Amino acid sequence: MGGHPLRDAVFDAAPHAYLVLDPDFVIVDVNQQYLDLTGTRRVDLVGAVMFDAFPDNPDDPTADGVRNLRLSLETARSTGRPHAMAVQKYDIPLRGPGGGFEERYWKPLNTPVLRADRVVALIHHVVDVTDETIFHRDQAIRLRSAQRLDDLAFWEYDPRTGTIFASRAFASMLELAEREGTLPAHDCFARIHADDRAGVHDVFDQVMDAPEHTSVAFTNRLVLPGGGARWISSQGELVRDHRDALPRFVVVTLDITASKQREEQLSEALEDRDRLLAQKEALLGEVNHRIKNSLQLVASILNTDAHRSGHGEVRERLERAAARVRAVTSVHEMLYRSNEVTTVAFGTYLRELCKNLADGDAGTASVEMQCDAADLHLPTDKAIPLALIVNELVSNAIKHGLAGTPDGTIHVSTWVTGDGIALEVADNGRGKLEGAEQGLGTRIIEGLVRQLDASMNTGDAGPGHRVTIHVPLRTG
Template sequence: MNGQIQLSERPDSITDILALGFEAVPFAALFFLPDDKLTLLWRNSAHQVMSGSVGVDVTGLGMFEAFPPNADADGADAVTFIRTATNETMRTGIPQEVGPARFDLLDKSGAYVEHHWQMHFAPVRKDGRTIAILQTARDVTEATLTARLAQSHRRAATSTASVAYFSYDPETDLFLRHDAIDAMFGFAPDEAGIYAAPFFERVHADDIAAVHAEVARVLGAPHGEIASFDYRVPLPSGEERFVRIRGEMATDPVDRRPKLVGTFVDLTDIENARRDLEKAVHVRESLVVEANHRIKNSLQIALSLLRLQSSKLIVAGGPAAEKAREALRAVESRVRAVADVHATIQIDDDVANIDLITLVARLVASTRRSAELPDAAMVFTHSAEVIRLKSDRAIALSLMLNELLTNAIKYGGPGEHSPVTLEIDMTPERVLRITVENADLTADPRLDIDSGGTGERLVQQFAAQIGAEIDRAKENGRVIARITMPLNA
């Protein structure tokens, strides 16, 4: 009656107590006397297993003699809660519930292992007086440590990543939350109250419709569906915050009501840093484009000066003037090749890149125009639509092709029936292959690309600079220059 155990007149020994059937129950049971030592009378097998003391006879020992408390882990508190529960049971005759409470146990090596218990103390009565105490215990160590770990995670998340937890009842508008959420929305402690309405009012006017739509969606979705909110919060101070919410519907274990539970994350610092970086990248790109434009214009001015000087040499006439004019033409073509590169530079993925197909098409067109050749006299073909190169490699490759095209015009006598051809393709292994061909109209067995050797040296230097190889040969009355360059190198 009332949680008490009444003994009849007949049972008056430990054997009689055992006959009550506690050996067969699945929970740990321990009988002890309410004396100063809390002398142990008997325990069942489940208690031996739970306390890690199977086969150890503790009968007649005091409780704290059989199970000494851990002095390094508030052992005095453990002794206190057991004695307090015993005294209260004796005083009132009413069973006492204690826990979760810590009482560590020794392992086989003699070291203490942390344990937490849920304990129940009930009086054992005979002839109207309490003659013993029945203690039943349940090991709740795992649940206690798991809850503690979850609390640690929450505290760490809140302090290090501006993460705050919440629970929202969409039917009552009750909004239970971490204090950090109030600060995110610019509220002083206790200013906003217990409901969510003041927080909805501070969501940006352009974002609030999406917030309500997401709440409605997750309310109608199965449990486990993730709700996702990203919105702005204009504060009375004029500052704007960026908030992210992730949550899901779950049943509250206390009132059994469905609640939206999850986290708030303050992304303001991250968003501001992203915007600042975006502005800095835009400014840098603008500066690069402007610098490239100025370089291209400067090269065009240099080309104009070279052409002016060439015109003066034509007027002067004579063998020396013709030789100087040829030298100026060579310089002009090289400057023009560099100018073509700068005309096609683009900023892509934070790198100055060149579309090689566009660049070569410009180079072929300007070379053809400079040499006053018809379109059919110099033909460009390619298998790939877009090939990206960094600007430094593109400049060197452009100058190589300029030398080869200049040489092809000089020695190949291009025309509609014997054109100079330039072909580009790409292997599956991303190896770039470029072939320049022209008719072989010279009896000179040398394969030098110009008679002075300057162009030859330039081509070799540029090839080494960009990791390319060049091979030249004469086949079937044609002079062929082949360039191979791994693009992943």
């Protein structure tokens, strides 16, 4: 740097430590602050290769200062951009009697000097952080204890040099050597499950040119040397030591293996539940099918007996009994044909029931059936009694209310109320006869209303007769 006295004086008097290297890492110049920090003389350094002047401590088997510094310098040289290193343990050789090494910690920054887009030198700038590092050792011990309790680990990834500065907890989590220091990133990423590795790399690659403090987050599996496996979740940020510096990532990792195991157990339990529900639905479907077939057989027997009995009250009673059985059969038929096994689409069912009645007794008596049914689902223990009630009310209307009435009409409707549903059956016949004897159908209706815990009102339909039943539906 000769030939520029003022520049040389400024360089030598700078309050920060600087060392100038040529592209082959030979020391070209050094300022006084650097000499003071390292306890060296200019004559000991200028002209020496950096790593000969400052070798690794041979008494420290974990020493990796030479390797890490070389990687950083090579990165700055090849990219033409500054490269900041994480805090680095790099012991300094003692030049005095007795020799040996002194434990030291540094915060290095390596900056290329360009001329015509070619790197002609490298400025090695260091800050001695030994006192701070040693001062914080007790805090670090407490932090590591907290990390073990909380399954937390800290690490710093430098993608340009392919290194990771791992906390003791992170190295332990990956079952690497349990020590704090810089490791080849490959050794850490090799622990990631093969199916997750590309995704983790993509997380970092996608934000390499992003602004400082851009967040990164990912979850992945670890495959450990002993055959064990872990799930980890990581959150971090991209950081730059100054505007033009290459990025690095500071990351916190949490071991979530226990949570994942509980999640998998819950998933298995839900799958078992769904399988059992499917089996239950298949079983209930088969039960409904068998009940339907059995009831159809009963209805057929009743109809056969009715035809054999000739005309009269016996035949009429048998036919009414067969109609009641068919009303129940049709509910189980709908349950069997639908995907539902515990509830009935009652609006659809009521329209089908009215059509069947229109094709049967109502058609025979020349009575028109009208149906205005709300679309709703009802439990089977509600649907079956209501089906029987409709069947009885329609039969009673045809037999009694509409007897001798031309253009007879029966209107069946349902609607939703505030706390349940209402069912109404009305006809345009002669109305209810006063003093008429209560028949079996009426007694059946009253019994079914009590079973439903419902209320029933009767009245004049003007003309005709109207029966309204309110069924409460309890929820929760």
